Amino acid sequence: MSWMYGLSLLASSGINAWQAGKNRQSSESISRLNRDSSEEIARLSRKHSAELQYNQLKFSVLQQRENQEFQRELAELNHERAKEIEAFRAQVNFAINQKNLDFQKWRFEQEKKIQYDILQLQQDFQRDLTQIQHQNALIQMRERLREDKSPIHNPAFNILENSFAHRVMPLQVLISPPQLNYDPKTGKPYISGVEDTLAGEIHQFLSQGYAGNQEWPVQFLNGDWISNSQGGNAALLSLHSQLKNIPVLILDTKIPFDELNFSVGYWFSGDVSFTRSSILSSQSVSHLLHESAKKRALKWEEKREKIKASGKDEAYIKALGKVDEENLQIYYQELAEIAELKQTGVTDLPIRKEYKITEEDYKTFYRYLAVWHCLAIGLYADILFLGNSWENTPLLPSLIPYLLEKYRDNPLLTLEFWQEAISSIVKVYGEFYNSLRSDFAYCGHEIRMELALSLANLPSEYRCLALEQGNKAFSDWLRANDAPSDKVFDLDNDADCQLLKRIIYQEDKPFLESLKLLLDKVKDVDRIDGSQSAGVKSLIAGWEFLDRLGIISNVSMMEFEKSPKITDPNSKKCDNISETDIKNQNTYTGEPTMNSNKENQQATEILKSLQRLFSDRPEVLRLLDPTNLDPDRVAGEVILENYRNQEGFASPVNFYVTGKTRAGKTSLGNTIFDGKQTAMKSTGYRDCTFDLGSFQSANNLRYFDLPGAGSKEEFENINRAILCLAQIQPKRGRNPIVTEFILSDYTDFTKTQMPKQKTISVDEWQSNENQLIYGADVILYVIAPHEGLGRDDENYMYDLLSAQKEKRGSSNVVFALNLHLTEKGEPKYTQPNIEDAYKTITDIYNEVFPNHPTKPVIIEINSLTGLGADKIAEEICRLLPADKLGKMEEVLGDKLKEKARKIRSKKFREALIYIASRLATFKVDQSFDNSSDIVLGSYAAVYSYSSKVFKKEVSNGENAYGVVSDFAGQTKESRTENITIKEPIIESIERFRTISEPVFGNVEEVNQIIVENEEIVETKRGGFLGELDQKIRGPRVDKVKRAKVIDLKTIKNQQIGTKHTEVSDGYQTAVTGYNDKIVGLKHLKGGYDIIKGILAIGLGIESLPDENTGNFNHIYEAGEKEVNLKIGNLKSRVEQVINNSDSKKAENEIISILMQALL
Secondary structure (H helix, E strand, O other): HHHHHHHHHHHHHHHHHHHHHHHHHHHHHHHHHHHHHHHHHHHHHHHHHHHHHHHHHHHHHHHHHHHHHHHHHHHHHHHHHHHHHHHHHHHHEEEEHHHHHHHHHHHHHHHHHHHHHHHHHHHHHHHHHHHHHHHHHHHHHHHHHHHOOOOOOOHHHHHHHHHHHHOOOOOEEEEEOOOOOOOOOOOOOOOOOOHHHHHHHHHHOOOOOOOOOOOOOOOEEOOOOOOOOOHHHHHHHHHHHOOOOEEEEEEEOHHHEEEEEEEEEEEOOOOOOOOEEEEEEEEEEEHHHHHHHHHHHHHHHHHHHHHHOOOOOOHHHHHHHHHHHHHHHHHHHHHHHHHHHHOOOOOOOOOOOOOOOHHHHHHHHHHHHHHHHHHHOOOOOOOHHHHOOOOOOOHHHHHHHHHHHHHHOOOOOOHHHHHHHHHHHHHHHHHHHHHOOOOOOHHHHHHHHHHHHOOOOOOOOHHHHHHHHHHHHHHHEEEEEEEEOOOOOOOOOHHHHHHHHHEEEEHHHEEEEEHHHHHHHHOOOOEEEEEEEHHHHHHHHHHHHHHHHHEEEOOOHOOOOOOOOEEOOOOOOOOOOOOHHOOOOOOOOOOOOOOOOOOOHHHHHHHHHHHOOOEEEEEEEHHOOOHHHHHHHHHHHHHHHHHHHOOOOOOOOEEEEEEOOOOOOHHHHHHHHHHHHHOOOOOOOOOOOOOOEEEOOOOOOOEEEEOOOOOOOHHHHHHHHHHOOOOOOOOOOOOOOOOOOEEOOOHHHHHHHHOOEEEEEHHHOOOHHHHHHHHOEEEEEOOHHHOOHHHHHHHHHHHHHHHHHHHHHOOOOOEEOOOOOOOOEEEEEHHHHHHHHHHHHHHHHHHOOOOOOOOEEEEEEEOOOOHHHHHHHHHHHHHOOOHHHOOHHHHHHHHHHHHHHHHHHHHHHHHHHHHHHHOOOOOOOEEEEEEEEEHHHHHHHHHHHHHHHHOOOOOOOOOOHHHHHHHHHHHHHHEEEEEEEEEEEEEEEEEEEEEEEEEEEEEEEEEEEEEEEEEEEEEEEEEEHHHHHHHHOOOOEEEEEEEEEEEEEEEEEEEEEEEEEEEEEEEEEEEEEEEEEEEEEEEEEEEEHHHHHHHHHHHHHHHOOOOOOOOHHHHHOOOOOOOOHHHHHHHHHHHHHHOOHHHHHHHHHHHHHHHHHHH
């Protein structure tokens, strides 16, 4: 049987081998087919992929190329268009500046409108973005705060959450209504209806103007906001700690022990603490209720009499009157008891009956309280929004007629109540506008005029308040134009007409029309008399007179570069000098001293371009004229102010002004004493002064204006008689000898409108007693050099000096050369005129005082502008004895210079603020003039202006543009952003592909088969003695056949895996990224950077020591340090104002910010 088993194995092994071979052949065939198909598929795939990628890349490159070409063409077109527009704008600007002012104004308005529209879109976008960001930040707090359920925290969260939905942050108003302790009718607490009534009345009031107003937004939040644990100041403190940046007004009413207490707690945005103010304190509630009941009873009394007259009986009348009838009877009892007590002589014992109170009386009380709430809300809202932008007009005055009409029948709101309330409110507004005088003197009158016109809409009994504000606006306007604030113009006075012509321009027309409209509205008011509106009426009359003549100038068309010319005595050429280049001197040493300053033509043109930008602001144009900031002129203004308003000399000083007719004696007096101009008449013709005009100033100076010398003999003899000189003897049969003259005292002219006149004899005037009082302490001899000195003038001068020599032994005569200018600012005099005057005076003086160590005192003045007033004051003090000087010396010398320096610095800084505030709203690529943009032009203009004001220049030989060009470039670069497009980055990248190949190997297979197997098996012996037999013979051995499983192993060669290999498949071009390509520039508004640059240049030059011309880099750094110190923390606020407001409003708000920071 074993051989059969062996054959079986042999057959099985052969079969397996044959199968393995067939399998191997089949596997190799399959692998070969798979490899061939894989390679074909891969090849086709690569081909398709390459074609697809090529087409995609080709499309991408073509598309990118088209986009780039389009962007490039668009950028080139924009650039060309911008260049064309800029060139056209420059041409138009040049033409406008030369010829067409109307088109300039039209273009400005159009640009302003476009800029406003753009700004509005930017504001809308910024507001939406801010709101989204704010809401996202707050949403995380919402649930936690809701769970808190705090009456303090939740309102604060609600306010904070909703305050950013408005263009202007609204004023949040909360109320704490009162709880009445008792109801007199029932003796129980009476609380019904208080809050609802208050809330309803306040809502109705706000709906008249504040609710929904974009400029004056007020949100009223009624409801309980005080917790059980926090009230009063504690609640205010808690609320303020969470809402510091939001304006909040809280109206708190308490009625403890029948006493009404009404107070307000408030803070405005940014206030570090809240303010609590009491409005009403300890006002008896029961008294108010009884007053209401009493007045209703008195109204019933009138109705009762009419009903009784109709024939009705008493029972019917009592039934009809009900409570009012009962209260009327109580009123009669009260009157009877008072009368009875008066008969006994007791008049100071109060008699008060208990009237019966109804719900109508409570309603009257609630409405009385509501009016207080409405007035408080309106007043504090106006103050808040006026503080934000003082160009706004108070809104409350326009709503007062609504309150008057609605509550006219309320017995607690009497006429006296309204008069006191409205007067107090107007007083608050007036104090606010008064605070603007120092910092905003040049525009405060326009703002106050808006308030006056608003008050003019009140009932007639209150319109006197409108005229009061109108008069203050009129005074502010005069003060801003360097005119007396209480001036009443006389059109018959030539000096007044000249003053009107000097201060009225076409740009003042809106303000003057407002004054005229105000007069028309108040003309029928009984409480207003003519004297209250005399000043305004005289101004309107003068304006209409000048308008009819057609001689009102336009500021923007004035020629600022013109200056008077004077001949250099050492040269045949003439240099241009301004009036303030004439240097005054105390004494004369034999040669005339006249300084000249040849101005750089380029600097003049730059300054003219700057002045053109402010054609709408006459007050700024005056500041931009450097001659108005000359130290001598400012010093003269300080002295003139001292003459007018301050104490000075210890005792009266007699100051006589003499000279030839038309020399300018009376004009000098009018200039010195300002408000008295209307008093002394001056026509400019011969013999215009025929009496002795005099008045005493506030500083104890008596001014005597004498008739002209060298005129008619009788007039000159008046002059001579007053000065105790020998009179001219009769000639040709005439008798010019005077024995008396008229003395006209104008000291109180502004009150009486007429001088005090008396006729005085020459003998009385020249008596020793009178001369002790009125004798001349100082004589000012005014000479007009352009008219020359004739023989009569020389004789008069000789007699005058001789008389002083005989009387005093020395001269008390000061010679003043009055340098007259034409209306265009050009000198009427020439240098030879000046030299002749000096020589004639010196010759006559030396003839009277031969071998005398002194020289004639000759100063140079301008009687119309006040130039030289400080020199006059110095000479007066030099000639007076010490006991008469008093406080006058305190304003002379170094103290005068220091005060003048401070005033000049303040005016200079105001000018810088106006310049910077306006240019901050211009885009930096706008044209300044024909040769520069707004940054370079303005920097050069400020440099030129500052150099002229302080007479300091950088000594590097460069012109204004060269000095500031680097800093201007830095500023322009900081305010310029790049316009970019995405440009693709294309690179060549190596491409790879993957090859897959099968992997073959031998695999061992194991098959199990069953075969018979004979085995020898040992078993235990059985039987009874089996165990013993087991021990003796051992175990039994048997042969046994059993089936056995054996493993049959075979080897097969087959695929055991796949091999993946990456191989290069060439290179491809692909977009690997994007670069930002600059295709244009976006120019921003000048903003804080141009403000900083302008202020740094100006303040740096101001800080430069007089003896050091310095390096401009050091100058700029010094100014920059001061700017950073004073306004460095305001940069974000300034930028926010510029970005969120139209140009005009932004300019005014920046002016306000800078004035507070720098002044």
